[in-house]
Amino acid sequence: RLLGDIIIYDGISYIAVPGLAGVEVTQRDDLNALFLAYGASRIWNEIPVERDFFGLREIVNFIADTAEELRMDMDQMFMFRMEGEAEYIRFSAIHQDPSDAGRHTLGRHEVAKRYFTLENEPVKIIGAWSSAENWGRYTARNEHVRLYFINENGDKAGYIHDITLKENAMLYWPNC
Numbered sequence: 001r002l003l004g005d006i007i008i009y010d011g012i013s014y015i016a017v018p019g020l021a022g023v024e025v026t027q028r029d030d031l032n033a034l035f036l037a038y039g040a041s042r043i044w045n046e047i048p049v050e051r052d053f054f055g056l057r058e059i060v061n062f063i064a065d066t067a068e069e070l071r072m073d074m075d076q077m078f079m080f081r082m083e084g085e086a087e088y089i090r091f092s093a094i095h096q097d098p099s100d101a102g103r104h105t106l107g108r109h110e111v112a113k114r115y116f117t118l119e120n121e122p123v124k125i126i127g128a129w130s131s132a133e134n135w136g137r138y139t140a141r142n143e144h145v146r147l148y149f150i151n152e153n154g155d156k157a158g159y160i161h162d163i164t165l166k167e168n169a170m171l172y173w174p175n176c
Contacts, residue, residue, distance in 0.1 A: 005093045006031050007148045007157045009081070009124050011040075014150055016093040016157040018114035023093050025150070025157045039079025039128070041174035049084070053165040060145045063129060070173065074129075082125040084169025089118040089149060091158035115161070122152040125160070 004017035016025050047066065053059050059082075067074055092113040102108065128146045147160040 003095055005148065005158050006033050007126065007150050009126050009150050014154065014157050018093045018095045018116075023091075023114075023116050023156055023158055025155050027154065039077075039174065041079075043175035044081065044172035045175055047171040047173055049082070049169040049171050050167055052167050053163065053169075055162060055164070056145070056147070056160070059127075059147070059163065059165070063127065063145055066171065066173065067129065078129050079174060080127045080129065081172035082127065082165070082169055083172070084123065084125075085166040086118060086121055086123045086149070086151075087164040087166050088162070089123065089160055089164075090162040091116055091118065091149065091156075091160050093158040116156070116158065118151060118156050121156070123149045123165075124152070125149045 004015040007014045007016065012027060013029055013031055014025050014027050015031055016023050018024075049062075053062065063080065064074070067078070072078060092115050094112045095114060096108065096112040100108070126148050130144055130146070147163070148158065149160055150157040
């Protein structure tokens with residue numbers, strides 16, 4: 001059963017679960033996942049970002065442009081991080097009803113999502129890039145990038161559906 005979203009940022013693991021009063025985030029190391037994309041880098045190159053992002057599409061385009069500039073293999077999956085001030089995030093955490101014994105399908109996955117918002121908070125974002133060939137494996141169908149976040153207080157986290165990220169963020173790029 002899918003009972004939350006796992007976010008691992010800088011070696012620390014969190015689980016975000018929908019609760020009665022909003023998303024509930026716990027720092028834990030005893031987590032299990034049906035699927036988990038994980039990337040690590042001993043050295044992260046810091047790239048200052050001196051612009052706003054209005055929506056996921058702008059972040060996807062920025063990551064693609066940066067990857068091309070740095071001569072990354074765009075056909076390979078890679079991870080990246082961002083830190084900055086989110087003006088707005090629409091996010092979800094998943095919780096499949098434990099009494100539902102049916103197989104988890106794409107339709108049930110959509111029903112299991114609970115949506116939340118966050119405004120004007122510092123956030124840490126972990127992202128995964130996937131080539132079009134691997135859409136649906138590392139990222140959602142028809143998407144190059146999958147983004148999760150944890151806020152600075154560690155009490156909000158989840159899968160990002162929409163975002164406005166203010167200028168002066170920092171992109172952390174793996175040193176490959």
